[in-house]
Amino acid sequence: MPNTYTQIHIQFVFAVKYRDAIIADLWKERLHQYITGIIQNNGHKLLQINSMPDHIHIFIGMRPDQSISSLVQNVKTESSKWIKEQKFCNSRFAWQEGYGAFSYAKSQVPAVIKYIQNQEQHHKKETFLDEYRKFLSAFDIVWDEQYIFKDLE
Template structure:
């Protein structure tokens, strides 16, 4: 049996960055559902949080998991769940694209703190500004949705 520790920090937004997750209560329900669902599917989520129009998720990939498959399972099922639950008066969708970067063990606590503090962080910096900084920091070109 292989022993693997590969941490990935995923970030993705709602469709067109629409603020679907507009209340703290709704966000808490979404993050809890993502955690519970991932656990059922054998996906280890170390930490999840976000804000009104995006989600951050620190995941430790298993030996048979790909980033693409993990994102499909998390995003697809959580969209289905929130639409089925009737928590919103409109159809919820996540953007197709996502950002993913590996995280070394020495940086795990820093990334956890960053994800944990999304509510206060976004009182000072918008998601659009943060997204642009991430793209520049890691040398990514613009995604299709921009």
């Protein structure tokens, strides 16, 4: 798009289906690399990615020629298919429906990158669900508790 100049920083957060803790340390770096490729092939810039066994954070510089929902759907579909092809899981892998997408100013980028890099330490003190609810509250997003990622029963 000629004469279109943007600076859009978005953090995506979504969970493994049923919040199963199945993203293993053994292959999570390969998953991050694969998702980085998906992001780049869609023309966006990956700023930071990190995952815990049950969820993932992806922070990008986004181009305006693709919708957020289209990109997230592409990332989820292609990465799920790849995980299955690689036979990383004994059970069937899928991402849970839904996602969070949170926008940031340029001045916030370093702090968001650091936050995502430190997920392992962060989740020693706070659960994913508590973290997710804090994101929703901090961004003044009205949500219905029945649609929040649920704890395993």
